[in-house]
Amino acid sequence: MEGGCTCGKVRYRLSSAPMVVHCCHCRSCQRESGTAFALNAVIEADRVELLSGEPERIDTPSDSGKGQAVFRCPDCHVAVWSHYAGAGDKADFIRVGTLDDPSACPPDVHIFARSKQPWVVFPEGAEVFEVFYSGKDLVRLYGEDGAARWKALRG
Secondary structure (H helix, E strand, O other), X not given: OEEEOOOOOOEEEEOOOOOEEEEEOOHHHHHHHOOOOEEEEEEEHHHEEEXXXXXXXXXXXXXXXXXXXXXXXXXXXXXXXXXXOOOHHHEXXXXXXXXXXXXXXXXXXXXXXXXXXXXXXXXXXXXXXXXXXXXXXHHHHHHHHHHHHHHHHHO
């Protein structure tokens, strides 16, 4: 899969499928994205190849209090991925909307549902967590391969 910013200066390629796709409904993601949620495909940073450009890092607060680093195109300022405190720079949280085919990454899990907008309706059978899931949910949400990749990433 490939993607990039609106102006095309920053382009990237994923060398494998993401481990999981989060649909985050926290207030920080709502504010950051300017809409009801953020959709992030979680993948090891070493599986993201930068094809062109160099995104700039912007440190922002998050609901966890640990902050996040948002990587934006220096020209059009579109956010292409983030790093969160849990994995740091080892994992890229790719903004699904920046993929050339965002329909290839539907959400696997909805997180921070406690602050979702009241008009958002979860699909029947969706995995939904009021805040965040625990390690016991990894295999169910990530699959065997994704859970093993996440555990290897975290050491």
